[in-house]
Amino acid sequence: MPRPSPARLRSPRIWGAGSVLLAGGVVAVLVLTGGPDAAEEGATAADGLPHTGIEVSPSGCGHGWQHPRPGTQVFDLHNTSGNAAEVYLKAVDTGAVYGEVEGIGPGTTRQLRVRLGQGSYAFMCLPDDADAVTGPTVRITGGGRSGPAAAPITQHDLIGPSIDYQRWVAGGLDDLVRQTDALRDAVTGGDPAAARDAWLPAHLTYERLGAAYGAFGDADKKINGTTAGLAGGVHDPEFTGFHRVEYGLWHGESADALRAPATALADAVTALRDDWAQARMDPAALGLRAHEILENTVQFELTGRTDYGSGSNLATARANLDGTRAVLARLRPLLATRLPELPQLDRELDRTQQLLDGFRTDGRWTPLGELDRSRRQQTNAVLGNLVERLASVATLCDPRRTV
Template sequence: MVLSGLDWRSSRPWTVVGVAVVCLVAGVLTFTRDSRPAHADPTALPHTTVEVSASRCGRGWSAPVSGVQVFDLHNPTDGAAGVLLEDPGSQAVYGEVEDIGPGTTRELTVRLGKGAYAFKCVPDDADAVTGPTVRIAKGSSGPAAAPVTEHDLIPPALAYQKWVGNGLSDVVRLTTALRAAVDRGDLAAARTAWLPAHLEYERLGAAYDAFGDADGAINGTDAGLPGGVHDKDFTGFHRIEYGLWHGESAAGLRRPAAALLKAVTALRDEWAQARMDPAQLGLRAHEILENTVQFELTGRTDHGSGSSLATARANLDGTVEVMSRLHPLLATRYPDLPALESELKRAGTVLDRFRHGGAWTPLAKLGHRQREDVDAVLGDLVERLASVAALCDPRRTV
C-alpha cells in the first residue's frame, strides 16, 4: 500500500523514540511516547532532579518518597543518553526515557512504593552505569517488567521468518492460479482466485519491512502516483483488483498478472537469504493492526473488491502468529497477556460474522452498530498491543 508515493509500511520509523514511563492502566505495564501517565498532573506532583552522566548517574535522589512522582532527568554531558529506573536486583524496569540530548532535561513520571530502586544511565557511546540504590520503606509500586534483549528475540524471530517463508510459497501457488485464470480469459475465476492470494500475502504483515522495495511492487496502491489507477507504476495485487472489478479485459490484465507472479516468486526465492531484525518483532505486532485501522477500516485500500474486512481478518491472523512467537517472553512480563489473547479471539469472532462462504460484506454495507463493533474491537487491540511493542523493545543493560 502506498501513502504519498511511499510504501506506508516503510514510511514510519520503526523505533520507539522518547519512550517514557510506566503508567498503571488496568494493572498493566504501559509505555507511551508521552512521558507521563494520563491521570497525573505533573505540576501537582513532587519533583526530583536526577543527573544523567557516567560519573554521577542517579545523583540527586536523596529524599525518596512513595507514590506518583516526577523525576527531572538532566543530562549535563555533551552526548545523548538513555535512562532506566530499575530494581537493581532483578533489573525489572519501572520507567524509561530514551535519547536525552546534551544539556537537556526530560521528565519521567512513575508510581513507587516499598522496594529498592536505581537509575541506570546508558550513554550512546559508552558502557551503561548504574547509580546508587535508593530504598523506599512503604507504599505500592507501579508495574515493572524484566528488560528484553535482542538475544531474547532471536529465537522467535527465526521461527517467524521460517513461517513467512512457508507463507510466501503459498502466495506463489495461489498467485499462479490467479495468473492462469487471467491467461485463459476466465475473469470470474480470476476474481475468485484473487482474494485467497491477496489474503495469504496480507497475513505476512510483520515481515513487510524486510521485503524492501518488493512490497511496493506486490501490494502498493495508486496513492501518490501522478496517473492514479492508470499510472504505469501502479502494479501488484491492487492493480489487478482494480481491473477485475472495473471491467478491464483479460488481455489488459495479462501483463500485470505476469509481473505480480514474477515479483512474488522472486521474493520467495530471495527470502532464504533475508534477515529480519529481531528487535522489530514486538513493534510489528502493534503496527499491523494500527495500519489495519488506518487503511483497511477507512476503505483507502479497496480498489473494487469490497474485501477490506477480509484483509482486516488476514491482518489479525498475522498478528496472532507474531504474538504466538512472543508469548514465552510476554508470559512473565505482561500481566494482561491472557486478556489480550482473549481479545484477539473476540476480534476474530466479530470479523467472521461478515464472511459468507468465500465472500465478505463490504465496509459500505455495514450497519451503524456493526461498524461500531468492528472499530471498537480493533481499536482496543491497537491500544493493548502498544504495551507489547514497548515491552519487546530491546534495552541495553551493559
C-alpha cells in the same frame, strides 16, 4: 495494505513530544530549565508531587537521591555530561524497569514520574556511544505497591523469535507462489470468474505475512502497491500487483489487458520466495509489527482506501488479524512474564476475530460499504481498542540496552 514510511517504523513511545509508555502506563515527561537544584529534594511542586533532582552522567549517575520515600513522585533528571543519554529506573534485584526517558540532551532536565513501593532501586544511565553506568542502590521501606514494571527485552532475546517467524514466512511464500500461479493461469485462460475466485485467497495469504514487509523491500510495492502517489491513478504504468489485477477483474478488463499484470505479479512473488532465504529481518522490529499490522488495518482497510473493486477490506482485516497472531505467537514466551494484561489481550483478539468472522456468510465477505452506521462504528471501536492494547507489546519488545 499500504506500508508506513520508514519514519513511522518506530516504537509508539513519543519521545520527542515527551512521553514514556511502559507496560500500559503513561508517564508524563516535561522539558524543564535548570539542574538538580531547580527542585529541592522532596519539595512539593505545582503538580502536588514530591520532586527529587537526579544527576545523569557517567561519574555521577543517580546522585541526588538522598531521602528515598514510597509513593508517586517525580525525578528531575538533569544531564550534566556532554553527550545525550537515556535513563532507566530499575529494581536492583530483578532488573525490572519502572520508568525510562530517552534523548536527554546535555544540560537538559526532564521529568520521570513513577510510583514506588518497598524495594531496592537504582538509576541506570546509558550515554550515547558509551557504556552503561548504574548508580547507587536506594532502599525504600514501607508504602504500597509499586507501579508497572517489566524486565527489559534485549536484541538477543528477539533473535530466536525472529528466526522462527522467518521460517513461518517461508512456508507462506510457498503457498503464495502456488496461488498466484493459479491466478495467472485463470487470467491467461480467459476465465474471469475463476480469476476472481483465485484472487482473494492469494491476496489474503500475502496479507497474513504482515510483519515481514520491511524485509520485502521494493518487492512489496510491486506485489501489493496502490495508486497512492501515482499521477495516472489506476491507469499509471507503475500501478502493479494484486490491486492492479483486482481493478481489472472487477472493472471488466479483458484477458489480454490483464495478462501482463497477472504474469508480472506471479513473477514478483516467485522472485520474492526465491530470495527469501537470504533475507534478514530486523529482530528489533518484530514487536513493533505486532502493533503496526492492525494500526494500518484501521487506517487503510476500515476506511476502504485499498478497495479497487473486490469489496474485500473486511476479509483483509481478518487476514491481518491472523498475521498479528502469528507475531504474538513468537513473542509470547517473552510477554508471558512481562505483560500482566496478556490474558485480556487474548480475549480482545478473540472478540475481534468473532466480529470479523461474522462478516463472512456462505463464502462471501460483506463489502465495507454495506455495513450500516452502527456496525461500522462497532468495527472501528473493536479494532481501535485492540490497536491500543498492542501498543504495550511494541513498547515492551523495543530492545533496551543493558550494558
